[in-house]
Amino acid sequence: MSDLKIVGTSVPRKDAMEKVTGAAEFIEDRYMGPMLYAKMKKSTVVHGRILSIKTEKAEKHPGVKAILTGKDYPNMIGLYLIDRTFLAVDKVRFWGEPVAVVAATSEKAAAEAVDLIEVEYEELPGVFDPREGIKPDAPVIHENLGNYEIVPIFYPTPGTNIANHFKIRKGDIEKGFDQADHVLEKEYYVPQMQHVPIETHKAAVQWSPDGKLTVWSTAQSPNVVRQLLAKSLDLPMHKIRVISSYIGGGFGCKAGASIEGLLVPIAQKYPGHIIRIVFDREEDMQGTFTRQALFSKLRTGYTKDGRITALQYEMIWDGGAYTEYGVNIVRAAGYSSTGAYDIPNVKTDSYCVYTNNSIGGPVRGFGMCEMQWGIERQIEEIAKQLEMDPLEVRLKNGMKRGSTTASGQVVQDVDYEKCLKVVADKIGWGKKESGKDGKLRGKGIAGLVKCPAQPSNAASSAIIRINEDGTAHVMVGATEMGQGMLTVISQIASEALHIPVDKIDIKVPDTDFTPYEWQSVGSRITYTCGTSVKRAAEDALGQIYRIAADLLEVPQEDLSYDGKKVYSTRDPDIKATIREIADSCKKCTGEGIAGPIIGRGSFVPTNMTNLDPETGQGNPGLFYCFGATGVEVEVDPETGVIEVIQLASSIDAGKAINPQLAKVQLHGGTIMGLSTALYEEVRFDKGIMLNRNFTDYKIATFDNVPHMDSFIVETPETKGPYGARGIGEQPMIGVAPAVANAVSDALGVEFNSFPLTPEKVWRALKDKK
Amino acid sequence: MLSYEYVKCTGLSEAVDILAKEEQAYPYAGGTDLMVGMRGGKFAPKKLVDIKTLPELNVFEENDQGIIIGAAITLNQIACHDSIIKNIPILAEGSHSVGGYTIRNRATLAGNICNASPAADTAAPLYTLDALINIVGPDGNRSLPVEEFFTGPGQTALKNGELVQSIFIPRPFPAGKGVYIKASRTGSVDLATVGVAVQNWGEHVKIAVGAVAATPVRAFSVEKAINEKGEKSSAEAAKLVNNDIAPITDIRGSREYRYHMVEVLVRRGLEQTMGV
Numbered sequence A: 001m002s003d004l005k006i007v008g009t010s011v012p013r014k015d016a017m018e019k020v021t022g023a024a025e026f027i028e029d030r031y032m033g034p035m036l037y038a039k040m041k042k043s044t045v046v047h048g049r050i051l052s053i054k055t056e057k058a059e060k061h062p063g064v065k066a067i068l069t070g071k072d073y074p075n076m077i078g079l080y081l082i083d084r085t086f087l088a089v090d091k092v093r094f095w096g097e098p099v100a101v102v103a104a105t106s107e108k109a110a111a112e113a114v115d116l117i118e119v120e121y122e123e124l125p126g127v128f129d130p131r132e133g134i135k136p137d138a139p140v141i142h143e144n145l146g147n148y149e150i151v152p153i154f155y156p157t158p159g160t161n162i163a164n165h166f167k168i169r170k171g172d173i174e175k176g177f178d179q180a181d182h183v184l185e186k187e188y189y190v191p192q193m194q195h196v197p198i199e200t201h202k203a204a205v206q207w208s209p210d211g212k213l214t215v216w217s218t219a220q221s222p223n224v225v226r227q228l229l230a231k232s233l234d235l236p237m238h239k240i241r242v243i244s245s246y247i248g249g250g251f252g253c254k255a256g257a258s259i260e261g262l263l264v265p266i267a268q269k270y271p272g273h274i275i276r277i278v279f280d281r282e283e284d285m286q287g288t289f290t291r292q293a294l295f296s297k298l299r300t301g302y303t304k305d306g307r308i309t310a311l312q313y314e315m316i317w318d319g320g321a322y323t324e325y326g327v328n329i330v331r332a333a334g335y336s337s338t339g340a341y342d343i344p345n346v347k348t349d350s351y352c353v354y355t356n357n358s359i360g361g362p363v364r365g366f367g368m369c370e371m372q373w374g375i376e377r378q379i380e381e382i383a384k385q386l387e388m389d390p391l392e393v394r395l396k397n398g399m400k401r402g403s404t405t406a407s408g409q410v411v412q413d414v415d416y417e418k419c420l421k422v423v424a425d426k427i428g429w430g431k432k433e434s435g436k437d438g439k440l441r442g443k444g445i446a447g448l449v450k451c452p453a454q455p456s457n458a459a460s461s462a463i464i465r466i467n468e469d470g471t472a473h474v475m476v477g478a479t480e481m482g483q484g485m486l487t488v489i490s491q492i493a494s495e496a497l498h499i500p501v502d503k504i505d506i507k508v509p510d511t512d513f514t515p516y517e518w519q520s521v522g523s524r525i526t527y528t529c530g531t532s533v534k535r536a537a538e539d540a541l542g543q544i545y546r547i548a549a550d551l552l553e554v555p556q557e558d559l560s561y562d563g564k565k566v567y568s569t570r571d572p573d574i575k576a577t578i579r580e581i582a583d584s585c586k587k588c589t590g591e592g593i594a595g596p597i598i599g600r601g602s603f604v605p606t607n608m609t610n611l612d613p614e615t616g617q618g619n620p621g622l623f624y625c626f627g628a629t630g631v632e633v634e635v636d637p638e639t640g641v642i643e644v645i646q647l648a649s650s651i652d653a654g655k656a657i658n659p660q661l662a663k664v665q666l667h668g669g670t671i672m673g674l675s676t677a678l679y680e681e682v683r684f685d686k687g688i689m690l691n692r693n694f695t696d697y698k699i700a701t702f703d704n705v706p707h708m709d710s711f712i713v714e715t716p717e718t719k720g721p722y723g724a725r726g727i728g729e730q731p732m733i734g735v736a737p738a739v740a741n742a743v744s745d746a747l748g749v750e751f752n753s754f755p756l757t758p759e760k761v762w763r764a765l766k767d768k769k
Numbered sequence B: 001m002l003s004y005e006y007v008k009c010t011g012l013s014e015a016v017d018i019l020a021k022e023e024q025a026y027p028y029a030g031g032t033d034l035m036v037g038m039r040g041g042k043f044a045p046k047k048l049v050d051i052k053t054l055p056e057l058n059v060f061e062e063n064d065q066g067i068i069i070g071a072a073i074t075l076n077q078i079a080c081h082d083s084i085i086k087n088i089p090i091l092a093e094g095s096h097s098v099g100g101y102t103i104r105n106r107a108t109l110a111g112n113i114c115n116a117s118p119a120a121d122t123a124a125p126l127y128t129l130d131a132l133i134n135i136v137g138p139d140g141n142r143s144l145p146v147e148e149f150f151t152g153p154g155q156t157a158l159k160n161g162e163l164v165q166s167i168f169i170p171r172p173f174p175a176g177k178g179v180y181i182k183a184s185r186t187g188s189v190d191l192a193t194v195g196v197a198v199q200n201w202g203e204h205v206k207i208a209v210g211a212v213a214a215t216p217v218r219a220f221s222v223e224k225a226i227n228e229k230g231e232k233s234s235a236e237a238a239k240l241v242n243n244d245i246a247p248i249t250d251i252r253g254s255r256e257y258r259y260h261m262v263e264v265l266v267r268r269g270l271e272q273t274m275g276v
Ligand SMILES: Cc1cc2nc3c(=O)[nH]c(=O)nc-3n(C[C@H](O)[C@H](O)[C@H](O)COP(=O)(O)OP(=O)(O)OC[C@H]3O[C@@H](n4cnc5c(N)ncnc54)[C@H](O)[C@@H]3O)c2cc1C
Pocket: B026, B027, B028, B029, B030, B031, B032, B033, B034, B035, B036, B051, B071, B075, B097, B098, B099, B100, B103, B106, B107, B108, B109, B110, B111, B112, B113, B114, B115, B119, B120, B121, B122, B158, B162, B163, B164, B165, B189, B190, B191, B192
């Protein structure tokens, strides 16, 4: 693989020029036609029965064209557990749940009309803590849970608030604890957080008189939007066109289908009009998915030389009012519940519990940040108990080639040790520095692993059209939300086709034209879409050779291709350009050989299996990506303020298709992780979100970003395109535990939850005294 | 969603006239509080009177008496002003601690105090500097000590139609040594959880604290211990600040943490300015 020319080089981003000049189009930049603007009326109670919705006044408001309530539009929707309607019907289950939508000729008129809608509720007792919600006598939020349609890999308990109970039973847990010399039991908590992309959620829909629905959306997954709408609205797929423009950041919040369907009935009433909805920041914070809070309990058995023999992990997740992705996050955290460690005996119970908080959903890491917080903190404490080096305990238990995960899947292509050591070396592990002015220094390390959380049949596909001049169009259904998909996919095509990246055109998806892609989530696109593109390129190349052989009357083995022409290796003067090959006719007779070259490639995993419902054993991972974070902090013990002195992260990318983009991804993920470690937390008061804006939901700014060192480790992924695996989410996972481990090293106090705000650090120190 | 009229006046008297006569007319300086408040429903102006370009408010002058900072002068202008950095660092620090660079490009000192947040970062420094607020209104001009200007959260001594024209910082600067120390959740583009200004004038010290009462307040107990009773220990003196404040618990910090932080920061401020 050493003769790679394009893969492994840092070609400039395909979308750079468009984006820096402002030419790139986002949904709101487009003029699409005569518009109607939609606004939602939202629930003012957290849990209640809807007694009446009065829309008369709003209907009379100038500019108002249509008002829709749940009664008019009771269609159900959901990704895994179909538990939701677009607008609340009979009942609301969280604060801010949409109860009606207004479409008007201006945003102002729509907003004014929303205020004129009167809704009467009968309040019901709420559930705000999943540990309460799981109890048999808790108020039931979804009375109809037993009747919901579900994907059969999820296990709800009708009559309760349990939306999914995922189990791991690996090895013999009793035996594992018997083998242990010590047992450590601790509880941990991770609060809700938000994604905070620059661009909020937006969608526009248009119904044409011939029954075609066009949807423009910030969705990360246009094919899923099409699939869910087809099902919910009972429309054939070829009558639904979903276009994803450039997306101003996703981080998971734009996965699945969110707001598009809300607008369809209005569009049907006004054919030809574009009905558009644009969330404001508060709506984005409160009305879309949050990261689910996690209450967890770990019981770990370990020997006196630091070998972990048994792990019992209980996770109670705050699924929020509806589950959407939540049930699958709970499942993913369950089947990965040993983190980056090889633990022979495991018993895990992971529960998704409905509450009356905002809807839980996917956020970069898909449960791994929350779940591995507990693992990495627990390992730290085990090391402390044994007076061992925490790095050594990690290395001793860390996964290696041939290790098994919690679900018993054997991992290959692993060099976790290298990931840990490179960050440890960078931060000067083992050397204690002293702080200035009464401040205290500490160092911490944490490891991480993640596989894409996807169904075993999640597919990708690609089409490559070769133009007459040898340039090419690559068509895929993956979305570009800043992660660099366009560039990396072009590089894979370029490498396989010998066509320079700047001679390849690639665009964001449009389901009428681009081929199927399951979803741009789970750090999977480079691997899955990349594989399908590589296959499409190889298919096109095969056609080029076959046609050229016929045209030039030279055996295929004797032909070579340099991206411009195919020539005989015996006599380079015997050659044909791509144009000549594309509309090729036999020289002497004029009989045609073949038409334009179109390569196609598809991908579906062949190494994944379903999991046993009782034991959770099986192969849920397409690939496993390991990494580590190392941090040095200086803490002011009086104020609790943490200063990050050093921040090093490593990730095993297998092969970095574009090293520069990989590093940027590593930077971005690490900063996002740091932001959650130190600042981010969505706060609720009995279901009411208290910090819906940036005055009080704080994220890191440039000023908060320390110098960072990033290391791309490259242990090739055997089946990945050119050895690559995905790295999008992973860099975030280890940061919070690494920071906490470092602070704990500095101060000698333990932290069971984050963010480590100055006040929390101060309080922990105070409580210790 | 609001609709309002935007007016830009050519002279101060015209602005005063509109503000005095029209309902719900607001002076509009940098707009960094106003716009956020309008979006959040805190203000519902019918008219915004843009005062940024009025020549009378763009005065920025140092003379024998002190320094005059017009109401249209931005916080970046103040934080970058050579003489202020050198001679009144406490004001440069307070100004610089507001928001981020882009915010300070618009935000004004006058806007910061007129918005009258108890956490306003320039307020505590102005308290320790004996700043005077020059007000212009339909009945003419008047001046108030800054401490009388703040009357409650979001409330000032301004009467209907009145406008802050400038802020005057009297000498004896460059004598004295002062610091402003701010604690916040992120330390970057964040509001103060507490803010402490300590100005040592040589024979006496002045201390003011923000975000721990309905308005910024002076730490009289601490000042008295040092100035009158000769307390030499910064730590002992700082403890007394508890008598001067009444913090609350909110999303930015608990009452308990605020009590603690004010004491720590007052002590540090004293250590940094008194050399003890
Ligand atoms: C992102 C962000 C971060 C911020 N961070 C901080 C911070 O760290 N610390 C802090 O203290 N503040 C902060 N603020 C608040 C704000 O920036 C400051 O209070 C600023 O100084 C206000 O000045 P302005 O010129 O923008 O005021 P404006 O918004 O124009 O006006 C504020 C109020 O004062 C009135 N007003 C303005 N000028 C006059 C005048 N001459 N006479 C009478 N009334 C007048 C207006 O009518 C309005 O009611 C922040 C704001 C934002 C948006």
